[in-house]
Amino acid sequence: MSEKKINIPMLGTFLGVIAAIAAGLLSGVQAMTAPQIEANKKAAISLAMDQVLPAYDNDPSTEFQTFTCGRGWDVTFYAARKDGKIVGYAGKVDNTDDGFSGTVSLMVGLLPDGTVGSIGSGDVANSAVIVTAQTETPGLGTALTDRKQQKTIVDLIQGSEAVTGLVPNKYLDWYAGRKAGDNVWGIVKDGDAINGKTGATITSRAVCEAVYAVSRTAVDNLETLSKGAE
Amino acid sequence: MSEETPTIQLPDPAKLVVSNSPHMRDKPTINKIMFTVVAAMTPALIVAVLFFGLAALEVLVLCTLSCVLAEEGWNKFMKRPSSWKDGSAILTGLLLGMNLNAGAPWWICILGGFLAIILGKQLYGGLGYNPFNPVLVARVGLLIGFPGLMTTWDKPQLGVMGIDGVTAATPLGLAPGETFIKDMVLGNVGGCLGETSVLALLIGGAILIAFKLIKWEVPLMFIGTVFAITGIAHLVNPEVYHSPFVHVFSGGLMLGAFFMATDMVTSPMTHKGAWIFGFGCGLITSLIRLWGSYPEGVSFAILFMNALVPLIDRSTIRKPFGFTAPAKGEA
Amino acid sequence: MSAMKEFTKGLWKENPVLVLLLGMCPTLGVTSSATNGLGMGIATMFVLLGSNVVVSSIRNIVPKKIRIPVYIVIIATFVTMIDLAMQAYAPASLYNALGIFIPLIVVNCVVLGRAEAFASKNGVGKSIIDALGMGLGFTLALVALGGVREFLGSGSLFQIKLIPAWQIDFMLPTSAPGAFIILGLFLAGMNALNIRKARKEGKNYKAASMDCSTCNICDVGEEK
Incomplete structure (x- = not known):
């Protein structure tokens, strides 16, 4: 250190100048990337909707209604229309509070009557359940929530195409065709309604409760829903 | 960075390296001790095989074999004298088997044996130097590694012996603080091989105490x-x-x-x-x-x-x- | 030191992860797969490059008293840029997997360590070489660690399953305890190799020095 005296105003100014340059640079980068980031977020939501909804030609993200279900969760329904007619709803429930180690968020594709859609049944080609966010135990709870495409070296060598659409998950696909009130819901051996995984009982129930809540809310508010949000 | 200054000196393997306690004392009797413990475990082993049948035997044999193999393999790799005859690897294998489910796949047993011997014992320098119980290192490693497989238990096939192991283990399978909704009783939770018969374990424990082991x-x-x-x-x-x-x-x-x-x-x-x-x-x-x-x-x-x-x-x-x-x- | 030596020291002899043990937080946190390790490594390398260049070019005008705050501002700026850029252009899955660890590059010791120990004392050209070497060393270590953990965990590499029959994931290597175990094995392997090499040359192996008397990262010895 050569200078014995500390020139505080000079140091302050120097630091200020550096910070100002940094701020200027950052605002530039921010401006450059903001549209792309926004587009990415939109794309993520619409990708989820594409996956659970049948073919539609409106913009469901602008046409939604929110209800509070019996469990106190907010369920948001996005209406999908084709030629002006409602072909299905995407029911979204976020942060249900009964997962094993946190919350579960999922999106459910519903037929106009509140039935959970199924994979590959005519009009509702893609309708199904997808879990959008979870913090369950990897490998145990996530077996009930993940639809992960696994590519193997064999696929790579043979050059086989990746599966388009949703990757099957027997626990999530189990809900297809079920409707609150009409079918048995549960993870217990309750008649034929068995949909649970040993060792991941709590996750099984959390997912089941959330899907049920979406269907139940839809069935309860069908009239309001079908009028659409204007 | 100066390259000349030595700051980390690895222990010279040629010299005697005294590790932290606990130290294994009176070496000549390791063999005897190990086989006495195995004898003390015999009641529990017999009960396990009675309850779970040949599957239990398979798990026990596989675990023991893999432990011995891992021990010998490591000795070869590190150019150390063979040591499986002291019985410690056999005992580790048997105990590991007691900590697994009867329906555990063969590769879980093999992997467990290697985890126990290599990760739990040999990496620390071998018998007497390991700070952690090798069997539990393997069990916890497998539990973290395969939470699904390691928390699924087979149901005992031969009724109940001693104190009920099936119904007793079921409540523990549920998360604490949960009330017993019928939803939760999905699948019958049994226990691992060595857990089921409290009576046999008590007999074994009495033998160990009697021999002051x-x-x-x-x-x-x-x-x-x-x-x-x-x-x-x-x-x-x-x-x-x-x-x-x-x-x-x-x-x-x-x-x-x-x-x-x-x-x-x-x-x-x-x-x-x-x-x-x-x-x-x-x-x-x-x-x-x-x-x-x-x-x-x-x-x-x-x-x-x-x-x-x-x-x-x-x-x-x-x-x-x-x-x-x-x-x-x-x- | 020649330019080549300057570059290669980061790869092996002074590898930031495996020898200097700097930046352990991202090393242990994100290396659950080879892809994550690669993403983290490249992001850190960019930050390192940017901060080394800027710090080196303004090294003569920065007052010594406030050099650390200045470096932190510079590093934070580059990290935020990388963060925004990744959010915009990197695959969403990678960005989500790295998550909190991208902003945390600010406090990665590798970056500040190189700024203080090297860039502030050397010219721009040398600093670029140093940043590239250190960044590459960091990336390689992370990819190796991530690759080993991913392979031991599920038999795959870069999300491609190499052993199709391997159906049930082994969660130990990909979990936090596994990170420590595998890193420990890496360090042991590194030492074993170095010891063997030294023995062949008839020398006693000496690990790279890391104590305060020889390290120049924080200028303890300099301040009067």
Whole structure:
């Protein structure tokens, strides 16, 4: 250190100048990337909707209604229309509070009557359940929530195409065709309604409760829903 | 960066390296000790095979074989003399088998054997140097590694013997604090091989104590502490917490208290230390069982207390155990 | 030191992860797969490059008293840029997997360590070489660690399953305890190799020095 005296105003100014340059640079980068980031977020939501909804030609993200279900969760329904007619709803429930180690968020594709859609049944080609966010135990709870495409070296060598659409998950696909009130819901051996995984009982129930809540809310508010949000 | 200054000096393998306590003493009897422990385990082994049939036998044989193989493989790799004949690898294998489900796939047994011997024992320098119980290292490794497989239990096939193992283990499979909704009773939860018969384990424990191979303070304090703490919890809120009898007779407590926590290498040398050690194991087990996210806490509790053993020994030891004066710098 | 030596020291002899043990937080946190390790490594390398260049070019005008705050501002700026850029252009899955660890590059010791120990004392050209070497060393270590953990965990590499029969994931290597175990094995392997090499040359192996008397990262010895 050569200078014995500390020139505080000079140091302050120097630091200020550096910070100002940094701020200027950052605002530039921010401006450059903001549209792309926004587009990415939109794309993520619409990708989820594409996956659970049948073919539609409106913009469901602008046409939604929110209800509070019996469990106190907010369920948001996005209406999908084709030629002006409602072909299905995407029911979204976020942060249900009964997962094993946190919350579960999922999106459910519903037929106009509140039935959970199924994979590959005519009009509702893609309708199904997808879990959008979870913090369950990897490998145990996530077996009930993940639809992960696994590519193997064999696929790579043979050059086989990746599966388009949703990757099957027997626990999530189990809900297809079920409707609150009409079918048995549960993870217990309750008649034929068995949909649970040993060792991941709590996750099984959390997912089941959330899907049920979406269907139940839809069935309860069908009239309001079908009028659409204007 | 100067390249000349040596700051980290690795121990010279040619010299005698004295590690932290606990030290395995009187080496000539390792063999005898190991086979006495195996004999003490025999009742539990027989019961396990009776309950679970040939599947149990397969698990036990595979675990033992893989442990011996891992031991010999490591000895070859490190150019050390063969050591499987001292029986320690065989004992590790049998204990590991007792900690697995009868329906465990063959590769779980093999992997467990290698985890126990290599990761749990040999990486630390071999028998006597391992700070953690090798069997529990393997069990916890597998539990973290395959949470699904390691928490699925086969149902015993031969009715109930001794104290009921099936129904007793079921409540522990549920998350603590949950009320028993019928939803939750999905699948029958049994237990791993060595957990089911408390009676056989007690006989084995009695043999070990009679031969003075284990310190009786450890299991007594371990089980007693669990009983006391879960008892208090049950008295405060019987709706939420299971009865202390369920806790004491279920899960791996008996197996852990008699065969795991008392491992000579990884438990305290002093009697006072054994009291503390047993109490700590019981305390942590109870805490995990009552409030933790895993239903069973015996393995974690013992491993945790294993880590504290040097500290316990140091603070309870009264006079040097015939060692030469500690190296300079040691307090 | 020649330019080549300057570059290669980061790869092996002074590898930031495996020898200097700097930046352990991202090393242990994100290396659950080879892809994550690669993403983290490249992001850190960019930050390192940017901060080394800027710090080196303004090294003569920065007052010594406030050099650390200045470096932190510079590093934070580059990290935020990388963060925004990744959010915009990197695959969403990678960005989500790295998550909190991208902003945390600010406090990665590798970056500040190189700024203080090297860039502030050397010219721009040398600093670029140093940043590239250190960044590459960091990336390679992370990819190796991530690759080993991913392979031991599920038999796959870069999300491609190499052993199709391997159906049930082994969660130990990909979990936090596994990170420590595998890193420990890496360090042991590194030492074993170095010891063997030294023995062949008839020397005693000496690990790279890391104590305060020889390290120049924080200028302890300099301040009067």
